[in-house]
Amino acid sequence: MSESNQKLEQEFLEYVKKISAFEEALSLVYWDLRTGAPEKGTTQRSEVIGTLSGEIFKMKVSEEMAAFIAGLWLEKDGLSDVTRRSLEECKKEYDLNKKIPAAEYEAYTKLVAQAENVWTTARATNDYALFEPYLEKIIASKRQFIEYWGYKENPYDTLLDQYEPGMTVAILDDVFAKLRESILVLRQRVEAAKHQPDPTLLHKRVSKEHQKAFSMRILAKMGFDFAAGRLDDTVHPFATGLNTGDVRITTRYDEDNFKMAVFGIIHEGGHAIYEQNISPKLIGTPLSNGASMGIHESQSLFYEIILGSSFAFWQSNYKDFQEITAPAFDDVSVEEFYRAVNISESSLIRIEADTLTYPLHIMIRYELEKAIMNGEIGVADLRDAWNDKYEAYLGVRPGNDADGILQDIHWSGGDFGYFPSYALGYMYAAQLFATMSKEIPNVSEILASDDYTVIREWLTKNVHQFGMLKKPLAILQDTTGEGLNPEYLIQLLNDRYDFIYKLNEV
């Protein structure tokens, strides 16, 4: 590479480092707003958000950025891995924004800002008619944008790729069909099962302090580094990585529903452990993030579903739980407890769904998004299609739109293509676990032990360290030796619910 281009590479790295610094400041502002910022300061704080976001956006689509891309792109194979992948990510974002005429992009930005407010009101008042015209405009804009951005096989692929690089309708149609069929069969068997778990156990009162005390022990065992993170209270739980040495998680406690915080903390802890273990060499670049939404979710779900919802895990941790919450669970056996926390039940609300039904909620959204982006159905038919699919897949039909098509914020923000990531997370997690089980033969003994270090290290070696240096499907292929395969999740669900519902006992 020429000397002038070496200088340009250096300048490019300085430039993205500055963007990262602004992004870290912005993340702190959001964390603070959600964990206890005084109410009266929030109006002025939104000026701060506007200024920082504006600065970040300006830098990402600036003429300087264009010059970096123009100057380095043709020689990119001669760059270091980190610079090359950073450049690719910057170009992807630059193109996403720049391919849309500026006036249309600005109009769209205003539209979604309004639409999110309208959606909030519409959901609160159960008034879909209020939201529908906004949804129609957002969909029209997105379909127009897909024309600007371009696509190969399926228009919806372009949206999928923004959240899950490399993911396509061709792949998802196939894996979702297999997964759906298996889940529907298993759901029928579960519903008909003679040995139903006792749901009343889930509502025994557990104080916030006791929930927190137990969860902190689990977090530490999982490998969450408290010198590189913290746990706070919030209304809507989340994990946020300010940098790899400062990854914060939050939770909400309900004293009549301990599951929410206990499993919520394990889930967010999984996200956090991912970010705490991204390679330090990626700090200050756009790559110091999870590889994709789906891979990120695979890590939170690995800890929540594979580890935290396994019988082995509770065999070793239930005694602690009983002691901390004593005497509430004194007369509940570990098996009764375990079966109760894994109850599966059809429901209308995605975010309250259990492991077995959750993927069905996602598939409904996937199918509707795909159809609408391909022009196969119109907005006018969307609500009926939603309700019909809930009836077909889950056997329940929304009695109102707040519990139906209005339940998720995503579409009001234009986030089409995002939902599949959640279901991908389940499949990735199960597939990674299958490989882990081969490479660590005694893995179920480790799940039942007091030390999960081997598991955390395996995930770091194969997933965490790479950040966005590797693309999601490359992580899967390199680690498991194959592409996305739903069979691992199907097998895991069958084994688990056989045990929980004693499906083989009469």
Next chain:
Amino acid sequence: MSESNQKLEQEFLEYVKKISAFEEALSLVYWDLRTGAPEKGTTQRSEVIGTLSGEIFKMKVSEEMAAFIAGLWLEKDGLSDVTRRSLEECKKEYDLNKKIPAAEYEAYTKLVAQAENVWTTARATNDYALFEPYLEKIIASKRQFIEYWGYKENPYDTLLDQYEPGMTVAILDDVFAKLRESILVLRQRVEAAKHQPDPTLLHKRVSKEHQKAFSMRILAKMGFDFAAGRLDDTVHPFATGLNTGDVRITTRYDEDNFKMAVFGIIHEGGHAIYEQNISPKLIGTPLSNGASMGIHESQSLFYEIILGSSFAFWQSNYKDFQEITAPAFDDVSVEEFYRAVNISESSLIRIEADTLTYPLHIMIRYELEKAIMNGEIGVADLRDAWNDKYEAYLGVRPGNDADGILQDIHWSGGDFGYFPSYALGYMYAAQLFATMSKEIPNVSEILASDDYTVIREWLTKNVHQFGMLKKPLAILQDTTGEGLNPEYLIQLLNDRYDFIYKLNEV
């Protein structure tokens, strides 16, 4: 004003609003670092600080700023008060930076960054010789800068003006002489007093929870708005106004010394109440801050010394304190308690000094700073001069430099001219209180009551609301009808210590 200048005024206000937004983000980063940011994230966080500070500095000395000043300065009397004063503040800061040749300024910035590190080591190892050469260079730079900045009567005036606009050696020499003489006489009487308070009461154990419970009640009574602020733990207590709707204070608890947190919270609460009550019309301008260091300190000291250290205050609040800390103070009368918390004793360390001796610590620093900036003594003589003055004013001589000339961080950061603000705060507070007592005749009944609203409102009307719209001496003149007058503080100290040490009883 011409139409093009109206446009320029608008652009100027947008420009300073953006600076304010960056400053608010930076303040949040600092607050977070001091209240619980995970340790491993701090290295990367300093990149964020560097980026935000760099951006702020760049904007304050940019060609755009120069163009605003050039375009608006001559017509400034036609501008609104807010724009005019904002422009004056921006010009002041622009000139401070721009009058120094860029290379010299950069060298100085590096020098103080190094010097602060060296000072930390020097103080920890009690090694003044290590720090002295840095101090010498900083002083040489400051004296050179004064030449660039210019001065009228006394070179040191230029430094005073940076912290306390309008303050001069001519004023301070006079008021400090009067104050010093009165304090020295009073100190002699206190030392010789037959009725000494019982210092052991100060070290009764009070749990953190009890200290906090009591302090939260006092804060609420003072008028601290918890919807526009919060209280957190820290190592070095401070108050920080992110914006007027979000003013945060912090404290440190010592269970064997309740005075630290209880009076510390009242003190920081006074700073916070000031910032919470700055007029909303100043938000987003450089004026949404305290008028000066001295006026800011006058508000914290008003609450700490005038209100919180008055006998009337404890007459009404001691019962609460006794109940919360029961049974520790069951057998201590309010008078015994009050006398103990107001013990006066000569000491070597400024930040541990009591109300009566504190101004002496400040005068020592003032006299040394003035002498060294005027070339009347050299750095080589500074340590001996320090020790001699402590012996002369306080009757104690430092046994080592860590307890002497190395105790304060200020000089290592080049902050000459800052110390007098602390003593000014005492005098401003007493002078304001004298006027308040005339305008609110029953003020001592209010101090002994459960509702201080009238006091808070008086301070807001006369001081808080103006932010930096009025200069410090104008606030004093407009409110009290006279310039700085030390007699009010002298009278207050005499009355108070007469009572505490029963100086009129034999």
